[in-house]
Amino acid sequence: MSIDVEPLFQPLHVRGLTLANRIVMAPMTRNFSPQGVPGLDVAAYYRRRAEGGTGLLITEGVGVDHPAALGDAGLGESNLPHLYGEAALAGWKRVVDGVHGAGGKIVPQLWHQGVMRDPGTGPHPQAPSMRPSGLWGPTGRTSSIAPAYIERVQAPTQPMSESEIQDVIDGYARSARHARELGFDGVAVHGAHGYLIDTFLWDETNRRSDGWGGDRRARTRFATEVVRAIRREAGEALPIFFRFSQWKQQDFKARLATTPRELEEVLGPISDAGVDVFDGSVRYFDRAEFEGSPLNLSGWAKKITGKLSMAIGGIGLDRGFYDSKRDGRAGGSDNIELLMTRYLRGEFDLVAVGRALLNEPGWTHKLRHGHELPPFDEARLKELH
Incomplete structure (x- = not known):
């Protein structure tokens, strides 16, 4: 590959965190932590991505310290990790130490x-x-969720x-404190x-009519209180990353905002609460919003x-994750050229790579040195790779 990607390999400073480059491993649910405890295999999984040269690793979604944080969510048998309890915290300490030992940086995605x-x-x-208003969401919309699951919920x-709202906010705060104490590099x-x-x-x-609902700005109150609670416990040195999306699993065509002004109404208060990096989750990074x-x-x-901000959505591949066929050819020069065009004009500061890094731990190294980038095989989702 002859495209100059060296600009992606400049350092970035975010509060007290310094990243060696702009490549980030996107969070990807894996279901490999029995009883919520990440084992030696999970530690090795993350360490390999750090050894492959990726500047920052964002973990799979990690349940916060609240009893209803995690369930099966239609996934079947659940081995999702959480960030509370002696055994789980010891497991995450091994993960953090392994990544740091390989020269990498890592943050947990609180979920x-x-x-x-x-x-x-x-x-x-x-x-x-x-549930904020007791509602799961609209049915009959475009979704990949199994009908049997929708029927149940x-x-x-x-x-x-x-009191339930405050309990959840407190759960985020406790898990943020655990993240700081374990040596994670942000939240x-x-x-x-x-x-x-x-x-x-x-x-x-x-649909709430109290202080937790209302217009777009009013509906941000829960998010802003979560961010403020995390900031209090994480301290001033650790950066906070915030993932948001227009689409929902209940409705792929849903939109929080239909204009930039409406998006400002959503993101402005969350930004003011203490977010340092926004991660706008889309299926294709190269589409206008x-x-x-x-x-x-x-x-x-x-x-x-x-x-x-951080770009995400099919980087390194030619298909979005929720396409009918998730396997994807390597994105090739066109994909990377489009990425670099947007990056060089300052549209975003970080590049989040998902399935391509799941498939190949050394993807970042291969990109930098012009090696062939491999395609993605969905079977890798179930491998201890």
Whole structure:
């Protein structure tokens, strides 16, 4: 590959974190942590990506310290990791130490499944699932979720009470404190894809008339309180990353905002609460978000908030993750050339690579040195690779 990618290999400083380059491993759910505890295999998985030259690793979604944070979410048997409890924290300490030993940096993605949790599953099956207004979301929309799962979860439940909302916020705070104490290099927040934070932002699932609902700005209150709580416990040196999305698992065509002004109403308060990097999750990084501008979702996040942003969506491959066929050819020179064009004009500051890095731990090294980039095989999703 003759494209000059060296600009991606310049360092970046974010609060007290210095990254050697701009390549980030995107968070990817793997289901390899029995009883929520990451083992030696998980530590080796992350270390290999650090050894492959990737500047920052964002972990798979990690359940926060709240009993309803994790369940099966339609995944079947759940081996999702969490960030609380002596055994899990010891496992994550091994992960952090291994990545640091390989010269890498790593942050956990704090996750609460919220409405997407299958009731009666997870480490605390007796705990009720958390829903802002008791609504799972609209049915009959474009989605890849199994109909049997939707049938189980679509019935309305009780809205979250004030005390339940505060309990969840406190759970995020405790897990952020654990992240700092374990030596993680920052904290990432999963605020996308129809999970709990996202359902507070979305008008289809937040119909509250109290201080946690209302117009777009009012619906950001839960997200901002989570970010503030994380900042208090993580301290001033650790950066906070925030993933958001227009689309939801309940509805791939959903939109939080249809104009840049509406997007500012969503992201402005979250930015002010203490976010350092926005991660606008899309299927294709090279698609314009709003008519009249070529900027993608992360590009608009940077323009609106003035904060750093991270591109994601099929980087290194030729298909989006939720396409009918997830396997993808290596993106080749066209994919990387489009990426570099957007990067060099300052649209985003970091580049998040998902399945390509899952498939090849040394992808970053291969990109830099012009080696052939391999295609993705979906079977790799179930390998201890």
